[in-house]
Amino acid sequence: xxGYDIVIxxxxxxxxxxGPGVIQDVxxxxxxxxxxxxxxxxNGAREIDAAGKVVAPGFIDIHTHSDMAHLIDPRAESQIxxxxxxxxxxxxxxxxxxxxxxxxxxxFGSLGAKExxxxxxxxxxxxxxxxxxxxxxxxxxxxxxxxxxxxxxPDAPRPADDAEVAEMVELLRQxxxxxxxxxxxxxxxxxxxxxxxxxLAALCSAVADVEAIYAxxxxxxxxxxxxxxxxxxxxxxxxxxxxxxxxxxxxxxxxEHAMRNTLQMIEWTRAEGIDVAMDMxxxxxNHTTAAALLPTWSFALSNDELVTLLATKDGRRxxxxxxxxxxxxxxxxxxxxxxxxxxxxxRELVGKTIEExxxxxxxxxxxxxxxxxxxxxxxxxxGLMLSSEAFAEQDNRLVLEHPLCSVESDTMALAxxxxxxxxxxxxxxYNWVAKFLxxxxxxxxxxxxxxxxxxxxxxxxxxxxxxDRGYLRVGTAADVVVFGLDxxxxxxxxxxxxxxxDGIDHVLVNGVPAFSDxxxxxxxxxxxxxxxx
Numbered sequence: 001x002x003g004y005d006i007v008i009x010x011x012x013x014x015x016x017x018x019g020p021g022v023i024q025d026v027x028x029x030x031x032x033x034x035x036x037x038x039x040x041x042x043n044g045a046r047e048i049d050a051a052g053k054v055v056a057p058g059f060i061d062i063h064t065h066s067d068m069a070h071l072i073d074p075r076a077e078s079q080i081x082x083x084x085x086x087x088x089x090x091x092x093x094x095x096x097x098x099x100x101x102x103x104x105x106x107x108f109g110s111l112g113a114k115e116x117x118x119x120x121x122x123x124x125x126x127x128x129x130x131x132x133x134x135x136x137x138x139x140x141x142x143x144x145x146x147x148x149x150x151x152x153x154p155d156a157p158r159p160a161d162d163a164e165v166a167e168m169v170e171l172l173r174q175x176x177x178x179x180x181x182x183x184x185x186x187x188x189x190x191x192x193x194x195x196x197x198x199x200l201a202a203l204c205s206a207v208a209d210v211e212a213i214y215a216x217x218x219x220x221x222x223x224x225x226x227x228x229x230x231x232x233x234x235x236x237x238x239x240x241x242x243x244x245x246x247x248x249x250x251x252x253x254x255x256e257h258a259m260r261n262t263l264q265m266i267e268w269t270r271a272e273g274i275d276v277a278m279d280m281x282x283x284x285x286n287h288t289t290a291a292a293l294l295p296t297w298s299f300a301l302s303n304d305e306l307v308t309l310l311a312t313k314d315g316r317r318x319x320x321x322x323x324x325x326x327x328x329x330x331x332x333x334x335x336x337x338x339x340x341x342x343x344x345x346x347r348e349l350v351g352k353t354i355e356e357x358x359x360x361x362x363x364x365x366x367x368x369x370x371x372x373x374x375x376x377x378x379x380x381x382x383g384l385m386l387s388s389e390a391f392a393e394q395d396n397r398l399v400l401e402h403p404l405c406s407v408e409s410d411t412m413a414l415a416x417x418x419x420x421x422x423x424x425x426x427x428x429x430y431n432w433v434a435k436f437l438x439x440x441x442x443x444x445x446x447x448x449x450x451x452x453x454x455x456x457x458x459x460x461x462x463x464x465x466x467x468d469r470g471y472l473r474v475g476t477a478a479d480v481v482v483f484g485l486d487x488x489x490x491x492x493x494x495x496x497x498x499x500x501x502d503g504i505d506h507v508l509v510n511g512v513p514a515f516s517d518x519x520x521x522x523x524x525x526x527x528x529x530x531x532x533x
């Protein structure tokens with residue numbers, strides 16, 4: 001009789017390919033799947049009864065901002081408890097490397113956290129994550145903002161010159177050689193919004209040279225959605241880079257036809273032989289920092305300078321005058337559809353709308369309420385997070401029908417205890433898998449179970465370039481989740497957001513139990529994955 005480290009018995013194996021599930025046993029040895037069959041004649045040192053449950057590859061979050069979180073609190077509780085075993089970090093142009101020491105300190109300071117580690121290059125960052133003994137696997141992406149800041153400094157709201165572009169390209173090539181899987185931009189954010197097309201094309205060409213992936217938070221997803229998405233598609237067309245359009249959901253202010261037209265633009269581009277896919281957030285609520293609502297020129301100010309400006313009537317008038325706003329809802333002052341979701345100084349207000357906060361604090365106006373909240377945050381003001389009801393349910397359903405749409409959280413790994421207690425980046429921090437599987441797959445039937453699992457496993461693995469994860473096959477890494485679809489439940493709310501979801505029974509990371517029947521295991525078996533040249 002063959003012996004295994006773990007045998008998972010009698011579950012419906014949904015292998016990540018989208019094909020029909022099959023009831024069979026899974027044998028795991030030395031961190032790998034080594035058998036998918038009837039293993040009734042074999043034994044396992046550990047046995048998991050999965051009868052009546054789904055057995056799937058560990059979920060892959062293709063778009064997260066857990067870069068600092070893994071170093072501050074490597075437990076990744078909110079992700080592990082949802083079955084997430086791999087995260088792609090460094091998204092929206094924001095990564096922790098390459099960097100300067102001053103920039104690294106400022107990034108950690110935005111979360112009110114003590115700086116963790118000491119690195120400058122991307123390879124050094126990955127080594128620091130190795131030493132952190134993380135709970136999930138991590139895939140690193142190089143952020144455009146990090147490259148720009150390393151080359152141009154933090155206060156450069158202008159296009160890069162030729163020499164600066166060449167230096168950024170060299171840093172990007174080095175980072176890719178050191179194990180990064182790709183490159184990301186955040187073109188609605190400083191400093192990415194100042195980049196010219198030629199700068200982006202030079203960087204994307206370097207990514208294409210090594211057949212890595214480019215993921216973009218495009219320049220605009222509302223009134224001028226076709227310009228933002230069109231730029232991304234042109235970059236893929238002109239450079240040959242593999243393109244992933246991040247959180248493709250169009251925002252409030254977009255024409256009714258925006259989602260359908262965007263998908264048509266993508267299909268036309270794919271018909272030319274260009275590799276394009278996308279991902280979406282399973283919610284109607286997006287998020288950003290409150291500071292992102294301010295004009296671009298304000299990002300050149302230090303925190304102290306910005307607080308001084310926020311404290312004056314004329315300064316507030318200038319800060320409200322934003323020619324290219326992040327959210328049309330703020331321009332139209334629909335403050336009943338914008339909520340405070342994370343702060344350090346006024347946590348009793350978290351979950352309330354800006355309209356409610358303005359009334360409660362008698363500020364005289366919603367903008368003044370936001371400015372007051374920013375002042376109260378002091379040195380952590382750039383970590384103040386807002387959420388807005390900017391996405392449309394019909395758009396979410398439409399994009400999910402596209403077979404190349406993965407599902408992502410756009411948040412970070414958290415825990416409702418420990419050093420990140422009370423932190424939130426977006427509304428999906430504790431519930432994104434539950435929202436997707438519970439609402440769109442089980443309740444609404446937008447996707448079958450098998451296709452829903454594929455959007456969390458095989459599809460993102462293929463997009464990132466992971467060759468031994470995302471599927472349950474003999475020889476793949478034993479990242480495995482066991483769950484009951486009927487038991488998937490989101491327990492969070494705006495007012496009480498840091499509550500773990502239900503429905504996940506077992507999670508294995510590289511063949512090591514991380515979560516079983518409500519019990520979190522202390523052994524961390526996550527690996528820092530590196531792209532092979």
